[in-house]
Amino acid sequence: MKREERDGKRRLCRSMLYIPGDSPGMIQNAEVFGADSILLDLEDSIAESAKDSARKMVRSFLSGFDFGGLFVTVRVNSPDTAYFERDLREIVPCRPDAIRVPKCGTPADIMAAKALIAKIEQDSGIPEGSVKIHAMIETAIGVENAYLIASASERVSALTIGGQDLTADMFARKTREGWELFYARSRIVMAARAAGIMAFDTVWADINDSEGLFSETKQIVELGFDGKAAIHPSQIEVIHKAFRPDAREAARARRIVEAAERALREGKGVISVDGRMVDAPVVARAERLVEIASLYEYEEDNTL
Amino acid sequence: MKTRINAIGREVPLDVRGVGEFVPYESPFGRIDTFASRSVTHARLRVAERGQNKVTDSLEGAIRKSGLEDGMTISFHHHLRNGDAVIPMVLEKLKEMGFRNLTFAPSSIPDSHDCVADYIECGLIGRLYTSGVRGKLGRLISSGRAGIPVVIRSHGGRARAIEEGTISIDVAFLAAPTCDSLGNISGSTGPSACGSLGYAITDATYAAHVIAITDNLVDPPIKGRVSIPQYRVDQIVRVASLGDPQKIATGAARITRNPSDLKIAENAFRLMKASGIIAPGFSFQMGAGGASLAVSVYLEEYMKKKGIVGSFGLGGISGHMSRMQREGLFKAIFDVQSFDAAVTESMSENPGHVEIDSSWYANPFNSGCLVHNLDCVILAALDVDINFNVNVLVGNDGALRGASGGHCDTAAGARLSIVALPSFRGGVCSIKDSVRNVTTPGETVDAIVTERGILINPLRKDLLESAEFTKLPVIDIHDLKRRIEKMTGRQDPRDSVNGDIVAVVEYRDGSLIDCVRQVEDL
Numbered sequence: 001m002k003r004e005e006r007d008g009k010r011r012l013c014r015s016m017l018y019i020p021g022d023s024p025g026m027i028q029n030a031e032v033f034g035a036d037s038i039l040l041d042l043e044d045s046i047a048e049s050a051k052d053s054a055r056k057m058v059r060s061f062l063s064g065f066d067f068g069g070l071f072v073t074v075r076v077n078s079p080d081t082a083y084f085e086r087d088l089r090e091i092v093p094c095r096p097d098a099i100r101v102p103k104c105g106t107p108a109d110i111m112a113a114k115a116l117i118a119k120i121e122q123d124s125g126i127p128e129g130s131v132k133i134h135a136m137i138e139t140a141i142g143v144e145n146a147y148l149i150a151s152a153s154e155r156v157s158a159l160t161i162g163g164q165d166l167t168a169d170m171f172a173r174k175t176r177e178g179w180e181l182f183y184a185r186s187r188i189v190m191a192a193r194a195a196g197i198m199a200f201d202t203v204w205a206d207i208n209d210s211e212g213l214f215s216e217t218k219q220i221v222e223l224g225f226d227g228k229a230a231i232h233p234s235q236i237e238v239i240h241k242a243f244r245p246d247a248r249e250a251a252r253a254r255r256i257v258e259a260a261e262r263a264l265r266e267g268k269g270v271i272s273v274d275g276r277m278v279d280a281p282v283v284a285r286a287e288r289l290v291e292i293a294s295l296y297e298y299e300e301d302n303t304l
Numbered sequence: 305m306k307t308r309i310n311a312i313g314r315e316v317p318l319d320v321r322g323v324g325e326f327v328p329y330e331s332p333f334g335r336i337d338t339f340a341s342r343s344v345t346h347a348r349l350r351v352a353e354r355g356q357n358k359v360t361d362s363l364e365g366a367i368r369k370s371g372l373e374d375g376m377t378i379s380f381h382h383h384l385r386n387g388d389a390v391i392p393m394v395l396e397k398l399k400e401m402g403f404r405n406l407t408f409a410p411s412s413i414p415d416s417h418d419c420v421a422d423y424i425e426c427g428l429i430g431r432l433y434t435s436g437v438r439g440k441l442g443r444l445i446s447s448g449r450a451g452i453p454v455v456i457r458s459h460g461g462r463a464r465a466i467e468e469g470t471i472s473i474d475v476a477f478l479a480a481p482t483c484d485s486l487g488n489i490s491g492s493t494g495p496s497a498c499g500s501l502g503y504a505i506t507d508a509t510y511a512a513h514v515i516a517i518t519d520n521l522v523d524p525p526i527k528g529r530v531s532i533p534q535y536r537v538d539q540i541v542r543v544a545s546l547g548d549p550q551k552i553a554t555g556a557a558r559i560t561r562n563p564s565d566l567k568i569a570e571n572a573f574r575l576m577k578a579s580g581i582i583a584p585g586f587s588f589q590m591g592a593g594g595a596s597l598a599v600s601v602y603l604e605e606y607m608k609k610k611g612i613v614g615s616f617g618l619g620g621i622s623g624h625m626s627r628m629q630r631e632g633l634f635k636a637i638f639d640v641q642s643f644d645a646a647v648t649e650s651m652s653e654n655p656g657h658v659e660i661d662s663s664w665y666a667n668p669f670n671s672g673c674l675v676h677n678l679d680c681v682i683l684a685a686l687d688v689d690i691n692f693n694v695n696v697l698v699g700n701d702g703a704l705r706g707a708s709g710g711h712c713d714t715a716a717g718a719r720l721s722i723v724a725l726p727s728f729r730g731g732v733c734s735i736k737d738s739v740r741n742v743t744t745p746g747e748t749v750d751a752i753v754t755e756r757g758i759l760i761n762p763l764r765k766d767l768l769e770s771a772e773f774t775k776l777p778v779i780d781i782h783d784l785k786r787r788i789e790k791m792t793g794r795q796d797p798r799d800s801v802n803g804d805i806v807a808v809v810e811y812r813d814g815s816l817i818d819c820v821r822q823v824e825d826l
Contacts, residue, residue, distance in 0.1 A: 032756060
């Protein structure tokens with residue numbers, strides 16, 4: 001059984017909005033932006049001089065603020081900085097849904113983070129394993145070790161690709177089409193699937209180019225990613241649009257799921273939809289589509 | 305002062321010294337429906353000398369000739385927005401000439417006119433009738449230091465009051481962006497063009513004496529549309545400038561990029577769609593605020609996609625609304641007040657762009673005002689309460705800082721009235737147990753839309769059903785209030801309301817819906 005199934009619910013996280021940890025005005029409106037999840041950032045968007053105050057602010061929001069059911073992840077500073085341990089000590093006791101750990105290159109990185117988080121959980125009396133790890137792959141060595149990282153610990157519940165650092169580490173030239181990341185994306189999504197965890201894509205940096213964002217998101221949806229990070233609220237709608245199954249596709253998926261349920265009820269082994277036989281992988285894929293489609297409005301054109 | 309508790313539980317006076325008697329508010333349409341016959345105060349007849357020259361360069365001379373005396377009523381329009389220099393110019397001249405105790409009855413007062421406060425303090429203005437009061441003037445009145453009677457009316461209510469004679473205008477000083485030497489006035493041409501002169505038309509019709517003030521005197525005939533005809537204009541005063549053209553002709557408002565406002569707009573649009581009201585023949589009014597304008601972007605896209613052609617757009621008209629009309633999404637726009645300069649050109653060239661007066665727009669006591677034909681209106685608010693009452697006049701500090709405008713007129717008239725506002729502002733929850741001041745009664749508000757969900761008036765069970773059917777983010781008003789107050793803490797303005805009455809607020813039918821009370825330390 002895959003881990004995501006064993007964990008019970010698998011949250012849909014098409015979009016993850018980065019919010020700088022020192023922006024109370026944005027944090028208080030987190031649910032308004034419409035993202036499926038938010039990433040409170042202590043790393044790249046926070047100046048050195050504001051690291052301590054941002055950490056305090058994120059801590060205070062996590063302990064007192066009602067995020068209205070949002071999936072909340074905190075991106076801490078990378079393990080090779082002095083902030084890493086301080087970040088974890090302050091943040092883990094507030095039980096965010098996950099910690100995003102930057103620059104994971106080897107399974108050892110995960111084991112180190114895991115040990116530290118487990119210790120903090122124990123010290124603060126929260127059940128061990130409460131706080132998941134989202135491992136950021138943003139180096140060449142990380143890409144090559146992707147599966148080992150994904151499967152290093154039960155605590156790792158997602159792989160996520162950090163495009164900008166990775167491109168630099170590869171000595172690659174950035175293209176608008178994202179060719180330079182094609183291999184890394186494919187490898188990471190494969191590793192995540194093999195380990196039964198989620199895969200998230202990197203940000204689209206140009207907030208004024210929503211066409212570019214849309215086509216890149218389409219691409220990563222087709223590759224199999226679960227979601228994409230956003231650096232501006234205006235990107236969320238575009239990302240969601242790219243994840244939207246088209247109406248016919250969604251309707252067919254619904255028919256497949258219904259037929260499968262009917263077959264199960266009636267004890268039939270063979271499922272047929274629209275005159276064609278359907279097997280288990282197709283049903284699984286249809287179930288996933290139906291789940292995503294449930295997030296969208298499909299107009300039945302009864303408004304006229 | 306004798307007072308009475310009105311139908312929404314507000315204590316209101318039965319008479320205001322120096323103004324007259326009032327009745328307490330009963331219900332949105334009670335008084336209107338039982339209103340059998342009208343006795344309109346007819347404008348006093350006057351005959352101009354044939355061949356007389358109406359034009360003068362002397363404002364002082366024109367004032368003398370008008371027969372204005374202490375204690376009389378003067379009126380102005382606010383179509384020049386914050387660029388207006390006519391109100392300060394005339395008030396200064398009147399002060400210089402030694403007038404006292406005038407009733408100042410403009411259609412509204414632009415934000416920039418703090419000077420009105422000074423003319424109250426010096427005794428020139430002895431009574432104030434207006435739609436809006438802000439800034440220094442608001443603080444002067446709310447602090448109780450003004451010491452004059454103040455009556456706040458909606459745009460429809462003012463038209464009613466003028467027609468029935470409650471406001472009896474002795475001299476109307478009307479800024480005229482273009483005026484020919486016979487007295488024909490147009491608002492849509494000239495260096496100080498402002499578009500519609502809707503509010504001024506009503507004043508010109510009923511005032512005993514009309515003085516046009518213009519910086520663009522032309523030979524007759526005037527080109528294009530005549531807003532006010534020559535037979536209503538007694539004198540023309542030529543001045544160098546009506547004001548600051550940059551502030552008169554404000555550019556088209558930009559669509560907001562504030563994610564919270566955009567979410568409000570999206571929620572409002574989705575509610576409109578769910579209600580089924582966006583159909584061929586649809587009529588619509590929107591405010592000038594950020595969220596309101598953004599609603600029209602969603603609406604435009606949807607109407608285009610579905611091939612829906614609406615009937616008319618109404619009200620304060622923005623550049624965006626006029627563009628929708630030009631694109632054929634609405635057959636006409638009825639314009640009582642143009643919000644931005646983008647509209648002015650359309651007004652002079654486009655036959656589908658109709659200039660209407662304030663009575664046509666919103667007066668409930670005539671044989672049919674356009675707000676009663678509205679399908680949907682999007683309105684702003686300062687705050688609201690759990691009974692859906694809306695306050696657009698008084699800030700959290702208790703000072704007057706808003707305008708009644710067409711708020712209660714459109715809310716009562718439209719089939720679907722939506723109040724759009726953020727759930728908290730400046731750290732204060734926008735939903736109160738009881739608003740400090742009621743401008744628009746909750747009974748006439750169908751829904752309140754915030755960035756955190758849609759609050760539907762329990763009186764509208766049908767709307768609640770269609771919203772839930774279409775999976776809209778509907779939330780109970782008490783629940784949202786509790787959630788927001790977890791962030792902001794509870795602040796209820798009514799806890800501290802006990803000051804003397806400093807202004808009365810009329811409902812559109814002339815009854816008193818509420819009072820503004822004195823706040824110390826302003």
